[in-house]
Structures are given as structure tokens and as C-alpha cells.
Amino acid sequence: MSSKVEIHVVDSISEVPADQWNVLADGNPFAQHEFLSAMHDTECASAATGWRPYYLLMRRGHELAGAMPLYLKSHSRGEYVFDHAWADAFQRHGLRYYPKLLSAVPFSPVTGPRLLAASHADRVMLARGAVELAKQLNVSSIHVLFPHEADLQALTDAGYMLREGVQFHWENFGYESFDEFLSKMSHDKRKKVKQDRRRVADAGVTFRWLHGADVNADALDFFYECYENTYREHWNPPYLSREFFDQIHATMPDAIMLVIAEVGGKRLACALNIVAGNTMYGRYWGTKEFVSGLHFETCYMQGIEYCIVNRLASFEGGAQGVHKMSRGLLPTATWSAHWIADSRFAHAISEFLDRETAAMDEHIDELEAHTPFKRRS
Structure with a gap:
């Protein structure tokens, strides 16, 4: 009973x-x-x-x-x-x-x-x-x-x-490399992605991925500075506090993945993603200064490349954004x-x-x- x-x-x-x-x-x-x-x-x-x-x-x-x-x-x-x-x-x-x-x-x-x-x-x-x-x-x-x-x-x-x-979500169809992913795109879209990536590279921007134990308080400080700046540019206070990110870093360390953009060793921009199981979720981003194409590269293309390298099945790119389609994220x-x-x-x-x-x-x-x-x- x-x-x-x-x-x-x-x-x-x-x-x-x-x-x-x-x-x-x-x-x-x-x-x-x-x-x-x-x-x-x-x-x-x-x-x-x-x-x-x-x-x-x-x-x-x-x-x-x-x-x-x-x-x-x-x-x-x-x-x-x-x-x-x-x-x-x-x-x-x-x-x-x-x-x-x-x-x-x-x-x-x-x-x-x-x-x-x-x-x-x-x-x-x-x-x-x-x-x-x-x-x-x-x-x-x-x-x-x-x-x-x-x-x-x-x-x-x-x-x-x-x-x-x-x-708009991205799905991994067993890509062995980022180049293989690009090869599946139409000529015009592939050309556009390559041009955007080259523009960022020509500005001297390089990227580092930090995940799990590699994420430290200094990296979170920089992320939060960028995150806060995004809200400040729209004249709004951020929804989430620095203490919030401290707590999830302490209790869910393996869930946090940071993409940090740098020029000549100086940090420029950052995106924070959440990783669990076979999925990565794009969540927050910010930058210290404008570089053409930097947003798309930091938030989407680096995220997709990370998923391919680490064999994650999908990448949820967040709310709205038809522009994400040209980067390979499809309507869901x-x-x-x-x-x-x-x-x-x-x-x-x-x-x-x-x-x-x-x-x-x-x-x-x-x-x-x-x-x-x-x-x-």
C-alpha cells in the first residue's frame, strides 16, 4: 500500500x-x-x-x-x-x-x-x-x-x-575539429566566419580557456568586471553579485568554464559558460573595449570550438538572437x-x-x- x-x-x-x-x-x-x-x-x-x-x-x-x-x-x-x-x-x-x-x-x-x-x-x-x-x-x-x-x-x-x-542551440554531429565543422557550412557562411575570426586575430586577440580547477579568484574578478561593465553600458545594475559567482565557484567548481580574450598578455574580454554532462550553456559576457567581431568570437565560436575539442554534445547559446544562425546555432x-x-x-x-x-x-x-x-x- x-x-x-x-x-x-x-x-x-x-x-x-x-x-x-x-x-x-x-x-x-x-x-x-x-x-x-x-x-x-x-x-x-x-x-x-x-x-x-x-x-x-x-x-x-x-x-x-x-x-x-x-x-x-x-x-x-x-x-x-x-x-x-x-x-x-x-x-x-x-x-x-x-x-x-x-x-x-x-x-x-x-x-x-x-x-x-x-x-x-x-x-x-x-x-x-x-x-x-x-x-x-x-x-x-x-x-x-x-x-x-x-x-x-x-x-x-x-x-x-x-x-x-x-x-538558438548548436549540436555536435561528431565533428573531429573546428575545421570539419566549418566545412559543413555553406560557402558564404563559412567565408563570413573565417573573415570575422581573422579580424579578431589581426587585432592581436588570443584566447585562453579556464575550466574547473583552473578558474581562480583573480579570473573571476576579471570576469565580474567585464560582466558588470555590460550592464553599466545599458544603465542597469547587474542582476547577480560577485558573491554569487564566488559561491557557485566554491560549490560547483567543475561547472564553470571561462573564455578569456587577451591582447599582448593584457586581458580584454571574458565569457562565462556553465558545463554539465554533455551540454554547455552560454551565460554571461563582457569586454573592456570594443573590437570588431570580439563578441561573436568570445561567446559563440570559442564555445563551439571548446565543445568540439571536449566532445560535448550541445551548446545552448542563450535567449534570442537570429544572428547566431550564421555562426552555426540553429533554431530550437x-x-x-x-x-x-x-x-x-x-x-x-x-x-x-x-x-x-x-x-x-x-x-x-x-x-x-x-x-x-x-x-x-
Whole structure:
């Protein structure tokens, strides 16, 4: 006879043993206890920044059978799935859109598990548990961003509506070298990549890769200086603190990979990637000065070359960016799921999503028709 299932909420992931949580996270670095703890311990994601944690836990007897990271959001910043038009529509009709519940990795448009459970039935229970929590809190909606494919059917079964988006990911088809990768591209795209790389090389720029134990505090200091500069140029404070990167460096050292660009031994730019399993995720970058082509080389081409050398299967290049296609990253459908409390708005949003999904499918088809690779005969 199966044990009784209980679902409850905690406001801190520290209440869950890391080993129990990480079994459910299934190796995804951004769903790991250590990564989420760093977000909260350093107060990057906290009630003060508009990310109040509501961690939904499902226990079967004494066993942790499921979990769903949730946040009570007072804004839509740091999400990368845009719902500002929905918020405006609520406001125009005299209704409150915020606070809302969000299941996502703060400030990180990365795919991964959001319903952390071993079975479809348990994932459905978690999704429905979130709806019950939303009703108790009297919030307008729930939004689940960039879930893994295994979550989608469970979310649909629990009454959520799906929204399609697109990112650009690179896949390793067993390339033995970067030159072999380039040889598979069309003549025009291959020529463009070579020209861009030559322009960076002619400026005297060289690159170093630091991974795991090679990353030290000095390298992180330089990275953070570059990262902070990127935000400063857009007149915004950075989402993440230096302390956050210190903590993940201490607790997840093998996950960090830095690409450092130098000229004559002087450091110029840096990109930080997260590596786990067979996948690398491009996350943050910055530079001390402008060099034509430096951004694409540091963030994408060096990342692809690193994956080829280290036989990683894929490279997720982050949110948005059609320009990434010319560098060999291809359009990949991503998803979000949404539950709306007000039935009138739920109906209107459902109709909108039907139209938007059809348009997004056409957009992805059009992008795929302009592949940077040679046509296979």
C-alpha cells in the first residue's frame, strides 16, 4: 500500500537536504541545490529583489518525491519570456496582474526540469499543487518558463496553456575539429566566419580557456568586471553579485568554464559558460573595449570550438538572437506554460496563444529554410 502524498511549501531550499533535491534535479546544473542556494544565500533572488521563494515539496511518507521551484514575483524582470502586454491588459481592465507565481531559474533563460519528479503522475500532482497554492495566495497566474519536454504533457494535463518560443542551440554531429565543422557550412557562411575570426586575430586577440580547477579568484574578478561593465553600458545594475559567482565557484567548481580574450598578455574580454554532462550553456559576457567581431568570437565560436575539442554534445547559446544562425546555432523551439486564474482572461490568452503558436511555427520553418549548413543530397 502506497504512502500518503503530502504537498507543502517552504520558503527556503535550505530546508531540503541537497542530496535528496539533486536526485530529482537529474543533473541539470541550474536546477541543482547548489545553484539555487547561491541565488538565495547571496540575496540575488529574494523578496527584496522581487523573487520571493515558494518551494513546493511533495513527500510520500518520509521520502521527497517531487519539488517545484516557485517564486512570488512582483515584476517580470529577469524572465526572458515576455508578458508585459498581458500585465497591461489586466491593468486596463482594473485587475491586478502582480504578484504572480513563477517557476523558472532566476535570471537564466535555460531549459531544464521545472516539475522535479520521477513519474508523469507525480509531475501532474506538482503542477496541480501549484494551482492550489495560486488560489490560496489569490494571485493572477502561474508561469513555468523553459521546462523540459517531459514537463509539457504534465502541465497540459494539469490545465496549463503552452506558449512556444525559439532559441538558438548548436549540436555536435561528431565533428573531429573546428575545421570539419566549418566545412559543413555553406560557402558564404563559412567565408563570413573565417573573415570575422581573422579580424579578431589581426587585432592581436588570443584566447585562453579556464575550466574547473583552473578558474581562480583573480579570473573571476576579471570576469565580474567585464560582466558588470555590460550592464553599466545599458544603465542597469547587474542582476547577480560577485558573491554569487564566488559561491557557485566554491560549490560547483567543475561547472564553470571561462573564455578569456587577451591582447599582448593584457586581458580584454571574458565569457562565462556553465558545463554539465554533455551540454554547455552560454551565460554571461563582457569586454573592456570594443573590437570588431570580439563578441561573436568570445561567446559563440570559442564555445563551439571548446565543445568540439571536449566532445560535448550541445551548446545552448542563450535567449534570442537570429544572428547566431550564421555562426552555426540553429533554431530550437522552447516552451513556457501558463495558468490564468480569471476565466475571461484565460480564454482570451488561449486564443492569442493559438495565433502566436501558428506564427511561431511559421517563423521557425522560415528560419530552418535559411540554414547556414550545406544542403544534404
